[in-house]
Amino acid sequence: NAGVTQTPKFQVLKTGQSMTLQCAQDMNHEYMSWYRQDPGMGLRLIHYSVGAGITDQGEVPNGYNVSRSTTEDFPLRLLSAAPSQTSVYFCASSDPPGPQHFGDGTRLSIL
């Protein structure tokens, strides 16, 4: 079992560029979420999904888009990258009620 797989592991962007962070899970979990972690802080929820075709905003959604066309995949899109979006991004999946499983993260730097 691969669990939750995030790609890429590292990425450097220029301000204004767009990109998609990929997240895939093979546990057939209904719930998936995206978080960002800034230095010295806990994780903050960006967007989440409770099933294919259903998404909603978390605490810090501005500048990010998501979609969920399949149970397995939950990509996160940065529309126009800004230096404030430099962070480590984590994807998680779960089958409630139950624990969340996290990917290894994507380290994103925006110059």
Next chain:
Amino acid sequence: GIQVEQSPPDLILQEGANSTLRCNFSDSVNNLQWFHQNPWGQLINLFYIPSGTKQNGRLSATTVATERYSLLYISSSQTTDSGVYFCAVGDSGGYQKVTFGTGTKLQVIP
């Protein structure tokens, strides 16, 4: 939204010592998790514990939901226990909206 406070923020232990980490939350919750973030940045789920007590080897956790706190016990600490421990809660408005605390950074020295 719900507030999650963890204490202490930093902790240094001699290998073999025991410790207790605390998580306080400001409102009713329908789920609570403890995570360990290792020095490589990976997040490992230790416990899913909305109420009651659970044990897994040298680790155990207790959540008293009515008093809005949870405790994580680490016994006979090892250097591999080093890292950051996070408490994360889902409020009663929705299981999927999880709020993380700012963590306890633990360093276990040989």
